[in-house]
Amino acid sequence: MEQVIANGLYLGAQYALIALGLTLIFGLMNVLNFAHGQMYVLGGFITYAIYGQLGLPFPVAVVASGISLAVIGGLMERYLFRTVIRRSHREESTMLLAAATAFFFDAVILLIFGEKQRGVPKIVKGVFNDFGVIMPYDRIVVAVLAALMILGFILFMKYSRTGRAMRALAQDRVAAQLMGIKVDRYTMIGFALGAMLAGVVGGLLVSITGVNSGIGGPISVKAFLMIMIGGAGVVGGAIAGGFILGMMESVGLTVLREYGDVTYLVIFAALMIFLAIRPNGLMGKPWG
Amino acid sequence: MNRTLRLLGVAAFLVAVFVVVPLLISVTGRKDVYYTLTSVALLSIASAGVWLTFYIGRINMGQGAFALMGAYVTAVLVNHYGVAFWWTLPAAGLFCAVASLLIGLPILRLRGVYFAMVSLVLTEVTRLLALALPVTEGAKGITNIPLPGAISLFGLTIVPDFATLENPRIAFYYLAATLMVLCFAGMYRLVHSRIGHICMSLQQNEELASSIGVNIVHLRLIAFAISSFLGGISGATFAAVTQSVYPSSFTVTDSVNFMLNCFLGGLGYVFGPMLGTLTLYFGWNLLFQTGEFQLLIYSSLMIILMLVLPNGLLSLGEGRRKG
Known part of the structure; x- marks a missing residue:
């Protein structure tokens, strides 16, 4: 049981971080970013190239992933979505x-990095084994980093000037504009930030699960699930959704093991019933 | 004048589909094009369904689910119960329509991205169900579906047995083209009817429509059922053409493609899905020669098209008319 909860928390932390980027972009622009999973994959491959192939330190690689994705996201917003x-x-x-753009990223990733599954050397060796929980240290490190980043993101959105501007934008675009917020600039920053989060998670997780060019689509679908559970466009909702999905997956894989590969079938069915009762997710705003 | 023009256009289209295309193919000898065109016709039927849900203001990414259901209904009925294909075709459509009523009742309350994502999930659920249920025979799917038999009325053979034909692909082409023509004629009629105009009001503002006495629940269920009916028909015919169906026959990618067909053709035009399907399917096949760059060029073209013509290919004609 402890093992299941620990797995769920670990999955939840990384999922929540993925969902945050997606929900930020959605909240600001009402754009459902299909390319989110592909951005994640791209981030993973950048870290793979810098850490795994060039041999530079892991933090440098992850930061590089984040920065390159932020630039790509900013450019995408400025020249594609805005137009x-x-x-x-x-x-x-x-x-x-x-x-x-999702197809485009898929194609670019396939051309540059090929279709092989890529992994990098472990960042931390050893396995934690106590309290009935077995968990490799690198997973713990990644989960803690993810949790810290989520916390940082919340604080950033809550207290920084940029964060406040973006929250105002998400709440009411016109009112925000009337209050003198530079709508175009903050939309671009928001998109870049969302893309950056995807890139960073990709970079972090390449050290554990590795990365291959085909997982972008499934990651996007999972991210959609999370923001639906929590409510689209709400930061708290994305975090809740991420942890709930992580828990459900972890519990489902244990409980439903003897019935074969039905975990996701059950999750999907439960989600449809849930959304029929609460159409806006846990904390989403009504959407017209 | 306008009316005659329109009639001429329809006649020209019918002649092109049923006479010119087969003639061209027999002249050039490229029989494989039949299969491509059959696919385009069938996919455009499914896309037309998606277009109808767009028309009531819902982003539908669940058409793959209904196409898969339709394909399985036909496959199971034909292979396990020995029902003739021609009976299973409407049965598949009706099955999907009834299923969509049951599913639609709760989920049609959702809007915007929520509906889009739930319908996306629906596609995935159907695929997983097809893998898990015993009647669908799991991942190996149902294969060796016999070709459609003959239809005879009062001893007169209207449609010959496909298995006795020299090239059943031509027969399938005619079948698919006929279905497509019927489907789009029906859609055109529907959109220009009273119900069509009311659907338009749903797209713009449901509350307002509801407040002046439009039964919106009723209407959007009907639209969704028609959409799913078309999806089922398309999937069922596909199963007959390929003589097989697998859980992976229609996946999330197909659902997304149906949606893209509508976007590309133009959401404001009834014939948008047809043009969109033709363009996307042929574009993809033409780019096959570019090998590994296929996806790159395809997606770049799509992005450029979107930047230049964000309202669909058919908006090109409109701009000229205005200017």
Whole structure:
């Protein structure tokens, strides 16, 4: 039982971090970023290249992943999404753009890094074994780092000037603009920040699960699940959703093991029932 | 004048689909194009369904689920119960329509991305169910589905037995094209009817529509059921064409592609899904020659297209008319 909870917490921490980036972008622009999983993969491969191949220290590699993804995200917002939002009659058009960029990233990743599963040397060796819990130290390190980053992100959104501006934007775009917030600039920063989070998680997790070019899509779907559980566009919701999904996966894999590979079937079914009762997730705002 | 023009356009389209294309193919001898065109026709039927849900303001990424259901209904009925394909085709459509009513009742309350994501999840649920249920035979799927038999009325053979034909692909092409024409004629009629106009009001503001006495629950269920019916028909015919169905026959990627077809053609135009499907499917196949760069070029073109024509290919004609 302790093992299940520990696994759930570990999964939850990394999931929550993935969901945060997605929900930030959604909250600011109403864009469902299909390419989120691909950004994660890209971050993973950048860390793989810098840490695994060039041999530079792991933190440098993760920071490099974050920075490059932030730049990519900023450019995407500035030159792709902003243009399409301005020219299109319907908001949903950004979904096609997002899907197209997801394909584009898939193609680029496949061309540059190939289709092989890539891993890097462990960052910390050894296994923690106490209190009935067995967990490799590197997983603990990653989970703690993820938790710290979540905390940092919350504090940033709550107290920094940029964070406040972005929260105002998410709440009411027009009102924020009237209060003198530079809407374009903060939207771009928000998108870059969301992309950066995806890149950093990818970089962190490459040291544990490795990375391959095909996992972008499934990661995106999981991230969608999390923000649906918690409520789209809400920071707290994304964190809650991440931890809930992590727990459900961990518990499901243990409890439902004898029935075969049905964990996700059960999770999906439960989610559909849940959303039928609470259409906006745990803490989402009503969406029109 | 306008009316005659439109009639001429329809006639030209019908002639092109049923006469010119087969002629061209027999002249050039590229019989493989039949299969491609059959796929385009069937996929555009499913996309038309997605388009209808867009029309009531829902982003539908669940069409893959209904296509898969339809395919399995046909496969199971034909292979396990020996029902004729022609009966299973409407059965598949109706099964999907009923299923969509049951599923739609709760989830159609959702809007925006929530509906989009739930429908995406629905696609995944259906795939996992197909893997888990005994009747669908798991990952190995149902194969060796017999070709459709003959239809005869009063001893007169209307449709020959596909198995006796020299090239069943041509027959499937005619079948798919007929279905597509029927589907789009129906859609055109629906959109330009009273219900179509009310659907438009759902797209813009459901509360307002509801406040002036439109039964929105009723209407969006109908639209979703029609959409799923089309998905089921398309999937069932696909199963007959490929003579097999697997849990991976229709996946999340297909659901997303149906949606992209609608976007590309233009959400404001009934025939958008058809044009979008044709463009995307042919574009993808043409780029096959570029090998490893296929996906890169394809996605870059899509991004560029989106930047230049964010309202779909058909908005090109509109701009000219205005200007």
